[in-house]
Amino acid sequence: MKKCGLLMFLVLFLLSLGSAGKAEASGAKIYLDGEQLNLPSGVKVLNVNNSIMVPIRVISENLGYEVKWEKSTQTVSVLDSVTAVHMNVGKTQSQVNGIEVQMSIPPMLQGGTTLVPLRFVSTEMGMDIEWDNQIKAVYLTSSAAPVATEPVQVSPPPAGSVGSNPGAVTPVEEVTPVTALASVDGISFVDNQLLIAVSGKVTPKVFSIPSPDRIVVDLPQSFLSSSFAGSDQQVGKETILPLEGYPDVKQIRYARFSASPETVRVVLDLHTSKAYDLTHQNGLITLNLNIEQTAAPAEPASSGKKIVVIDAGHGDGDPGAPSVNKRWEKDFNLAVAQKVGKLLEKETQIEVVLTRSNDTFLELKDRVKIANNLKADVFVSIHGNSNNSSSANGTETFYTRDASLSFAKIMHSHLSKATGLKNRGVSYGNFHVTRETSMPAVLLEIGFLSNKGDETQMFKEDFQNRVAQSIVDGIKEYLKVQ
Secondary structure (H helix, E strand, O other), X not given: OOOOOHHHHHHHHOOOOOOOOOOOOOOOEEEEOOEEOOOOOOOOOEEEOOEEEEEHHHHHHOOOOEEEEEOOOOEEEEEOOOOEEEEEOOOOEEEEOOEEEEOOOOXXXXXXXXXXXXHHHHHHOOOEEEEEOOOOEEEEEOOOOOOOOOOOOOOOOOOOOEOOEOOOOEOOOOOEOOOOOEEEEEEEEEOOEEEEEEEOOOOOEEEEEOOOOEEEEEEEOEEEOHHHHOOOOOOOOOEEEEOOOOOOEXXXXXXXXXXXXXXXXXXXXEOXXXXXXXXXXXXXXXXXXXXXXXXXXXXXXXXXXEEEEEEEOOEOOEOOOEOOOXXXXXXXXXXXXXXXXXXXXXXXXXXXXXXXXXOOOOOHHHHHHHHHHOOOOEEEEEEEEOOOOXXXXXXXXXXXXXXXXXXXXXXXXXXXXXXXXXXXXXXXOOOHHHHOOOOOEEEEEEEEOOOHHHHHHHOXXXXXXXXXXXXXXXHHHHHOOO
């Protein structure tokens, strides 16, 4: 395999998987973050040609998004502060933030009710969705991990499982990629070089991460070709290419990293740190490891953009503080961090890196290493507070080094206004991540999970969106980015 060329590799992958079988057309249950939704009386969930269809009132009343219906044009719009999805009854063409997207099944009218494809809406609004055919249930995850190939060590979930559901799961609908995006048609590793075949215009972003050593290649505005990667391309589901006979690289991992914007991420897991260079010619991206180690690895800073590291506190076996309603701090932290990441990805002058973008554990020292290695301009750690007294409440911002004080004041000014909770001010705190980082760094305690009032707000979508936007606004003000 080591000496096989890219063409042979692509031929093997062009033998794509067959399409999923047709599911039964029957009612189904819906679970959001592990809890079953209590659907309004008379509301039925249908499985039509392997696509879960739900009335639009389920989207508005149970998932919390704003829904608008234009009767004259039969247009359904699903909105939040970041994403706008517009669909028309009977048409497979839709628009997501002004970009045309093709759906596999259109919205439909049934008995005076408009039904929309749940997977399409959920995916474009940042959720993950799975179908358990055994018990006829839909599982939605509001804080779905973008992919196991983010800049931290992760392990893929056990085969046939999702969240708390151990049953066999299969995708219920595939979202057809936007035709304007670049297509990733093949990935291989030959002669100590990563080869990525692409069709269309793409500007790859590459950077290295320590502890463990990895090289990450992001392909924004790109999708995995179905002929290469198959039809099952949910966000966060990685494919692993094991390697033998290469002293530098253990394996290659790739996946659909994000749905908004569409991004493919490829990661090389290394045995040790390695220098590299990247070229892109005639539809072939080449990451070459056959260079002297004295050459400095490329970093996002080479783009001239400001580098922002967003740290979602805790993760995996370190859940953080429990809330009064038995929810975990790690989930709140991650949900907000992902929203901040999506907003910052739209900023042309900012490069954003998340220390973790799914439910994985990362040592404090490794969070610091990521920021220091990238020579980040600012570091923001997101947390939920807790206290033995249920009366403690409010928003607080911590800093450790004097160089971080002005950044902390700006961040807190935006954050406290966005939360609307008690303003606890800016305080000194001797935290590892704010002490050992070499750039201005803050730790944000958004609210108290131990306080019923704070906690109720903290797990609301609109609250998290406001918090995320305030974090972005504070970062942009401090970095003087327009």
